[in-house]
Amino acid sequence: MPSAASLIVALTLAAGGATAAGAHRRAARAAITHPPEGRLIALPDGRRVHAVTRGSGPDLVLIHGASGSSRDWTFRFVGMIEGRYRVTAFDRPGMGWSDQPRPGLDHPFCNEGASPAEQAAMLREAARLIGLQRPILLGHSYGASVALAWALDDPQGTAAVVDVAGATMPWPGRLGRLYRLNASRLGGLLLPPLLAAFVPPALVHRAIAATFAPDPVPPGYAAHFGPDLTLRLRSLRSNARQVASLRPHLVAMAARYPAITVPVEIIHGDADPTVPLEVHSRPLCRLIPTARLTVLPGIGHMPHHSAPAAVIAAIDRARDRAGLRTRIAPVPADPT
Template sequence: MIGWAALGLATGGVAVTEVRAARRERAAGAAFPPEGEMLDVDGRRVHVVVRGCGPDLVLIHGASGNARDMTMGLVDRLTDRYRVTVFDRPRLGYTDRARPGLDRVWSREGETPQEQAMLLLAAARQLGLRQPIVMGHSLGGAVALAWALADPEGISAVVDVSGVSMPWPGTLDRIYRINGSIAGGALLPPLLAAFAPQRAADMALAAIFDPDPVPPDYASRIGVGLTLRRGSIRANARQVVCLRVAVLEMSRHYASLSMPVEIVHGEADIIVPPTIHSVPLSRLVPSANLVLLPGVGHMPHHSRPEAVVAAIDRACVRATLRG
C-alpha cells in the first residue's frame, strides 16, 4: 500500500510539473513571439530576422540566447549600411533542431557547431545572401568559424565576439553536465521550466555580464522564458557538451582561413576567457586582427557595442580591399 501511495505521489508530482512547465512555455511564446519570418530549409523550420540594406551581414547569438540578443540593440546600429540577417540557432528561439531525433528526451546528442553552420548556411543561400560577413558571439562564434571553414569562398569575412574557438582545460559547469546527461537532461529541465524563479534568472544574467552591469531592460526584452523551455534547456546543454571536441577538430584547420577575421574579446571575460580562446585563435589565423577590451566581460555587444560595430566595419573594409 505504501509503495503504491508513493508511486501515486511521484506520478502526480511529475504531472503537475509538466503541466506547469507547459503553461509557462505558452506564456513565454505569447510574450515573445517570432520577430521575423520562418523559412523551410529541407523540412527544418529556421527563424530569421532581416533588416536594413547594404552588404550582407549575418549575426549569430550565443548559448542560452536567441535572435533578440542581437535585435534589441546591435542591429539598429548597423541597418543604415548593411542588410542584417539574424538567425535563431537550433532549438533556441524558434528554429528547429538541425536534424530529426535530436529532441528526444532520453538522449545526450546535440548539434555540433558544424551542423548548426550548415543549417544556417542553407538558410542564407535560400535568402539569397551574397558573400556575407558572418559575426558570432560566444558559442555563436564557434558556429561562425565552422561556417567559414565549411564555405571559405562563400563568405567575405568573420567577426568573432567573445567566441568559443579552442579546447579548454577542466570541466564544464555542473548545470551543463547534468542537463547534458541522459538522465539529468530528462529530469531536470521540466523542473527548471516549471519552477525556476525570476531571481535565479537575474543571478544568471548578472554572472554572464560580470563585471559589466546588465542593461536595465535586458531581461524584459530578451525573452528569458524562451530559454527556460524544456526543449531549449536540453538543446543548449547538449550543444555545449559536444562543443569541446568540435572546436578541437576545428582548431586544426584555422590556419587555412584566408578571409579577414576580426576578433573582439573582453579581457575580464571569465565565461569564455580570451587567453584560452581568442588569443590562441589570433595566432593560428594568418588574417586575424585581435582587439582586447580592458575591464570588459562576456557581452561586449551590449557593454561596448561601438567596439563590435567598429570590428564589423573593419571586416567590411578589409573584405572590399581584398576584392
C-alpha cells in the same frame, strides 16, 4: 487505507504532473509574450529557421551564443547597424524558434548536441534561400564557433568573420556539474522539466547579471530577451547538449584554423569570466593567419551591449578588409 507504496506512486505521479504542467505553461507563455520577430524560413526538407532581417548594405549575419536567441541582437544592436548593413539575426538550430538540424536531437533520451558545422550548414541554407550574398559572419560566444565552422566549410561564400568573445578553442578542465548532468541521458530526461517548470525569476536575473559581469545589465534587456524562451524544455535540452559536446568539435576545428583565408576580426574583453580571453581568443589569433585581435580593457562577456561602438568598428574593419562597399552612416551613440 492506502499502502506506503501506493502513496509514493501517487505522489510521484502528482509531482510529475505538476512539473509537466509548469513546463507547458512556460512554453505557452513564451509563445505569447515573445513570438518570432522575423520570418520562419522553410528549408527543402521541412525544417524551419527563424531569421530577423533589417536594413540595407552588405550582408551581415549575427549568430547568438549559448542560452540565447536572435533577441539578444534585436534588443539594441541591430538598430545600431541597420543603416550600414543588411542585418540578419538567426536563431541557432534548436534554439529560439529554429528547428533542430536533424531528427532525434529533441528526444528526451538523446545526449548528443548539434555540432557547429551542422548548425552552420542549416543557417547557410537558410541564408541562401533568402538571398544573402557572401555575408560577413559575426558570432558571439558559442556563436563564434558556428561562424568559424561556416567559414571553414564555405570560404568562397564568406566575406569575413567577426568573433565577439568567442568560445573557439578547446578549454582545459570540465564543464560545470549542471551542464554535464543536463546533457546526460538520465539527467537530460529528469532535470530540464524541473528547470522549465520551477526556475524562479530571481534566479534568472542573477544568471543574466553573471553573464554581463562586470558590466551592468542594460535596463529592459531581460524583458526583451525573454528568459521563458531559454527556459522552455526543448531549449534547455538543446543548449545543454550543444555546450556539453562542443569541446571535441573545437579540437577538430582548431587543426583546420590555419587554413582560413578570409579576414577575421576578434574582439574580446579582458574581464570576461565566462569565455576567458587567454584560453580562447589569444591562441585563436595565433592560429589564423588573417586574424586581428582587439582587446577591450575592463569589458566582460557581452561587448556588443557593453562596448557596441568597438564591435561595430570591428565589423567595419572586416568589411573593408573584404573589399565590400557600403554607404557610411554614422554610428549611433551608445544608448547606455
